Amino acid sequence: MTQHFKVLYFASAKDASKTDGDKFEWSDNINAEALTKLLLERHPDLAPILKISMFAVNMEYMDQDNSWTVQPGDEVAIIPPVSGG
Amino acid sequence: MTQHFKVLYFASAKDASKTDGDKFEWSDNINAEALTKLLLERHPDLAPILKISMFAVNMEYMDQDNSWTVQPGDEVAIIPPVSGG
Amino acid sequence: MKDIVKITADIISLDEIAKAVADPKAGAISTFSGTTRDNFEDKEVKTLAYEAYIPMAEKSIQSLITAARQKWDDLIHVAIVHKIGDCPVGETSVVIAVSSGHRVQGLEAVHWLIDELKVQVPIWKKEVYTNGGPDGTDGGEMWKANNTLP
């Protein structure tokens, strides 16, 4: 059975992707770099946004240089620079 | 013509003197020390209060070691330790 | 000891929130309200539009409150309420309110909480201008960024 993960877009990422979320097919070894490639294949306009954004996985910020990989069922969020308060 | 100055009492000073103000006859050279004597003659119970209080003259704090003297018409206030806020 | 965390599209009332943190043991209530200014770098702001990754923002705010209680042990109740949706000029976008036994820790905690909120919590504001957009066009809008990344 095919497994999936979700990606959520906010603020300028939502403007660039023109959607608030996508479903992606999961495969092994999707690290930050591979995830970026997948995102750019679907939404080339995300390129400048991804350069300044963080990833959050299941509502936890991920370091860009960590060896984390996406797991089946994960919710990945693209977090552009925040401006609350 | 006899000239005067006023003394105002607040908080514990008012409790000790049992009044909120007095009128004193003015004379030359009433400095902090002489003023303390005058006050104690009229209100001996002020003794411990005066030890911990500031004088204010016409709403300005006076240093205890200054060579200021009371002037005719002055309003002198006995200011125990403050506790506003 | 209550933690009050709310992300809402409703108008935010400072009074209500201050009352929510009041307590007979409190000698101090310290608050911060962020409000929409009418200008940004010579551009006239019409409204701010706030967007949030709501569940993560709530979780992030709760983590900040927990961390604040570890840094300051005199805090009684802590409330953080943030607006989403349109926030026109003069309206309140965020309130932080802290009750404490004494003033120092409450005042310090409020300052720290707003500083941390601005860098950690996934909330974004878009400035909508009435004149002179960022690229010189009439009107316009722009997603803002606070000064530092997490």
Next chain:
Amino acid sequence: MKDIVKITADIISLDEIAKAVADPKAGAISTFSGTTRDNFEDKEVKTLAYEAYIPMAEKSIQSLITAARQKWDDLIHVAIVHKIGDCPVGETSVVIAVSSGHRVQGLEAVHWLIDELKVQVPIWKKEVYTNGGPDGTDGGEMWKANNTLP
């Protein structure tokens, strides 16, 4: 740029005062409220009774605001309101509210203002207890002192 200084026997409303310092140019409103706690060193407080040398207190508060504006140039409006008379448990005795373009200066100014008010302004509070006075008697009352003289 308003300075609001008030010493009053009326109930003090944080909301009213925060609204009085609101301004379209303000991105931040910072406040401090002092409230009557229900205890002091194991004694149960019934009420605080505040007394002031009113004209000197008003003058002293105005001087503090002027000094704050010299230390921080981002302040818009500043309000300091202090209660006199009885202030039972839970009631507000003082509010300091500052509006500013940005948060840092407003937050710092509020903290400084309450610290300075507590050492400089001729206002006194008497604690009235419901049990166990300072000399062990039932009930009782005591003039308090803040920690440092001017």
